[in-house]
């Protein structure tokens with residue numbers, strides 16, 4: 001029998017990183033710079049509200065400032081774009097985050113592209129994505145950035161490893177594959193049309209699952225000794241949060257595994273703070 005996996009606790013790692021950031025923010029404050037994040041929330045979705053309050057709480061913990069602009073569900077695209085233009089020109093605002101998803105009558109991509117790339121702390125603007133692809137310094141999308149940070153925190157070797165990504169969203173699947181490629185992994189993307197998914201997942205040294213469906217991957221899909229990163233945040237009937245990976249069976253095969261909750265989710269917020277500090281420093285250097 002092999003031993004069970006070591007759990008990479010994203011909540012604990014987040015705490016450590018936030019304590020480091022707190023020192024840096026205190027230093028910046030002495031120079032007259034208080035990193036400021038503005039979050040824009042449209043509508044009343046309870047999940048979005050809870051994520052947004054998590055982001056604001058994390059700002060407070062590190063001594064950064066933040067504000068929340070709440071807009072009614074009926075706000076027009078034009079009004080939202082106008083607000084973003086105003087925030088782009090507001091020198092107190094270093095980072096702009098528009099919480100997704102947006103109501104159907106608003107074109108999400110248009111909104112993302114309206115944000116000044118120098119304030120794009122989500123890393124969703126095509127300019128940020130393009131820079132990431134060619135390995136330039138930029139805002140990395142928070143969830144992929146958090147995943148790489150988790151791997152590095154355990155000194156997990158990425159170079160030369162086979163990384164298999166299940167899921168190809170613009171905010172997680174695609175960019176996490178790109179970041180792993182930048183770290184010299186050999187990357188395979190799997191998705192809903194992939195045939196014989198298990199053949200791919202079983203060959204993964206690093207398996208990243210970002211599908212958004214509970215327990216689509218279990219121990220049978222995992223190679224002995226693999227590193228399993230679970231990006232799922234699925235709210236199930238009893239109100240609890242569960243991952244895309246069946247943790248109990250997968251941990252019997254993996255060498256490292258991330259849990260849900262207390263895994264990738266908290267790291268996403270922490271990397272948002274990192275990006276906001278980076279934005280504040282760079283905007284003040286201009």
Ligand SMILES: Nc1nc(=O)c2c([nH]1)NC[C@@H]1CN(c3ccc(C(=O)N[C@@H](CCC(=O)O)C(=O)O)cc3)C=[N+]21
Pocket residue numbers: 050051054097098099100101122142233241260261262263264265266267268269
């Ligand atoms: N513009 C934009 N940027 C985002 O980064 C963004 C977004 N929109 N829309 C929604 C997704 C989702 N997301 C999460 C953040 C934190 C947790 C998190 O902290 N989860 C905790 C549990 C939280 C709970 O219990 O509700 C955990 O996994 O331990 C989860 C999910 C950010 N997103």
